[in-house]
Amino acid sequence: MLDTVREIHTPEGVALRLHAAGPVPRAFAWLIDLAIRAGLVLLASMFLALLGRFGTGVYLVFLFVVIWAYPVAFEALWDGQTPGKRALGLRVVSADGAPVGWMASFVRNLMRTVDMLPFGYAFGLASSLVDPWGRRLGDVVARTMVVHVPRARGPVELPAGPATVPAAPLLPGEQAAVIAFAERAWALTPQRRQELADIAAPLTGSRGEAGMRRLFGIAHWLLGRAS
Incomplete structure (x- = not known):
């Protein structure tokens, strides 16, 4: 059985134990976020359809924001968590255990275009199964990882x-x-x-x-x- 705990030592000598999340909880978190985004897009399309061509232009901008800005903004502003990740008790952190920043979040989410290939997140799944800490290609490039949030005791x-x-x-x-x-x-x-x-x-x-x-x-x- 693989040990998915990554131990990191800070400059102060404190040992951080990060429990890496596997592909199954990450997939469920992604599905929750997908359902939320689909709901937002559906509501926006129903309202903006009443505005004619102007509404169509606004809808395309809104669609772009929901697809690309949704995960980046939530991860950078909401302690590394999207609503789906928070529901599953997951969090994105930097490889050294620090909070994830804007650039790292942007890179890891931009790399989804590669992780999705050739279909159904095949590259991302293969990478998470091979990597000792379950990282997809986007996490490897951005030097991030998805971990389980420790339960407050x-x-x-x-x-x-x-x-x-x-x-x-x-x-x-x-x-x-x-x-x-x-x-x-x-x-x-x-x-x-x-x-x-x-x-x-x-x-x-x-x-x-x-x-x-x-x-x-x-x-x-x-x-x-x-x-």
């Missing part, structure tokens, strides 16, 4: 209990592991929770339910919570 409630000071200083990785266990315990089966707690027995000095309660207590202490 609300505060996680830990199991109630008193804070417990660990018996020995914990390394950063050990601290992160204890907090992760406490935050995700609700999603684990009782047997799996106890198994993980037993692995940490050298840290807690206890096994079973007692070890589990001590891990929760240490997590409370690490997060600065009294209970």
